[in-house]
Amino acid sequence: MLTANYDTLKVAPGDLVLDLGCGFGRHAYEFARRGASIVALDAGAEEVAKVRATFGAMAEQGEIDIDTTRIGTIQGDALHLPFADGTFDRVICSEVLEHIPDDEAAMAELSRVLAPGGTMAITVPRFGPELVNWALSEEYYDVPGGHVRLYRRSVLFDRLRSVGLEPYTTHHAHGLHSPYWWLKCAVGPKNDDHPAVKAYHKLLVWDIVKGPRTTRVAEKVLAPIMGKSFVVYLKKAPVVAPVLEGAGA
Numbered sequence: 001m002l003t004a005n006y007d008t009l010k011v012a013p014g015d016l017v018l019d020l021g022c023g024f025g026r027h028a029y030e031f032a033r034r035g036a037s038i039v040a041l042d043a044g045a046e047e048v049a050k051v052r053a054t055f056g057a058m059a060e061q062g063e064i065d066i067d068t069t070r071i072g073t074i075q076g077d078a079l080h081l082p083f084a085d086g087t088f089d090r091v092i093c094s095e096v097l098e099h100i101p102d103d104e105a106a107m108a109e110l111s112r113v114l115a116p117g118g119t120m121a122i123t124v125p126r127f128g129p130e131l132v133n134w135a136l137s138e139e140y141y142d143v144p145g146g147h148v149r150l151y152r153r154s155v156l157f158d159r160l161r162s163v164g165l166e167p168y169t170t171h172h173a174h175g176l177h178s179p180y181w182w183l184k185c186a187v188g189p190k191n192d193d194h195p196a197v198k199a200y201h202k203l204l205v206w207d208i209v210k211g212p213r214t215t216r217v218a219e220k221v222l223a224p225i226m227g228k229s230f231v232v233y234l235k236k237a238p239v240v241a242p243v244l245e246g247a248g249a
Helices: 026-033 045-060 103-113 127-136 153-161 177-187 195-210 213-226
Strands: 016-020 037-042 071-075 088-094 114-125 165-173 229-236
Touching: 016 026, 026 037, 026 045, 026 088, 037 045, 045 071, 088 103, 103 114, 103 153, 103 165, 114 127, 114 153, 114 165, 127 177, 153 165, 153 229, 165 213, 177 195, 177 213, 195 213
Parallel strands: 016 037, 016 088, 037 071, 088 114
Antiparallel strands: 114 229, 165 229
């Protein structure tokens, strides 16, 4: 279940990509399948180990070409990225910034490691659907490592621009997922055995695995209206060589 659009991000074979907050690797795997070299970084040791193991299985099954695709998995801190300035052609940071108290410092690090002229995809929970979750259940967000803020578009854009990133397009994703989370918040976020929650979860799994036309059409219609995620694509300005006085004279 991908949140970002790889064509909009302008991913090409041979690109070096950072997946910050990779989780269990859903975006990282697709980058590798497309021939990009990928560094998957997460704060969680379990997540990093799982992603490393899955990449190994993908290589054994021939899903990725390990002779041409470089893969790295790292446990790390979003506020202190262990990479040189301008290392990556593309960066993705999906559903991460809302968990970080000092999000502006994390944005500055993301901008620092992106190469001039490179592109980035940032995804955060959409303000409206997320506000419903917060209103329904404090337990949804007030937990260790939980969400610490709601993002309005203007605030997110201002903070990203302040670190040298310029938005070039946006969209919403996961329209089918907002009602699922509203339901979970209404009955208790940890009440996974509730019959309605189990039934809805089964629908989402069916959609992810099978991708039937019915749910694909529903997702296309619902995403702009109540998509759970807001996705913004950004560029970092290329370095412009200074014009020397008297050049060409």
